[in-house]
Amino acid sequence: NAGVTQTPKFQVLKTGQSMTLQCAQDMNHEYMSWYRQDPGMGLRLIHYSVGAGITDQGEVPNGYNVSRSTTEDFPLRLLSAAPSQTSVYFCASSPGTGGGHGYTFGSGTRLTVV
């Protein structure tokens, strides 16, 4: 049981490049989400999904796209990277409704955009 797996762990991009941050969970969790963490800002929700084929925006969605074609995977796409997207990105999943089952976090992806 691997939990939530994020790849890559580190990435450096040039401004304007595109990339996809991968997130996969093997716990059959309904809910998956992406956060970004910046100093002094805590973790802010980018996008989330309550099941395959269903996604919605969080607090800071601009510049990011997501899709959920399977229960297991929830990739985060940066179409044209900007220095403001330099951050640490965390993926999280939860099995059920209302947060009462708790959340499992991945180990994070540290992204630098130069």
Added chain:
Amino acid sequence: AQSVTQPDIHITVSEGASLELRCNYSYGATPYLFWYVQSPGQGLQLLLKYFSGDTLVQGIKGFEAEFKRSQSSFNLRKPSVHWSDAAEYFCAVVGGGSNYKLTFGKGTLLTVNP
């Protein structure tokens, strides 16, 4: 919308002293509440959570937290701090029912002096 306030950005305590980290939340009904800890360069570790029942919750590493509905607070405490407790601490809240979104405070950085 739900929100979390951690009034203290940075706290310094001496090793062996007691600790209290403050957390205030805003949510209309009874929320689910969490405390996470993050060591430098690491991911998030769940310290404890409150879902219902006893308002005093015990967690890992000797931490506890008390839910006070009248004050909308969920403060984290530890009777005697160890140097290894130096880290950043995040309070988080999620609403019940179908509200999956976990909202974080901005964090409190704990420094422990020898």
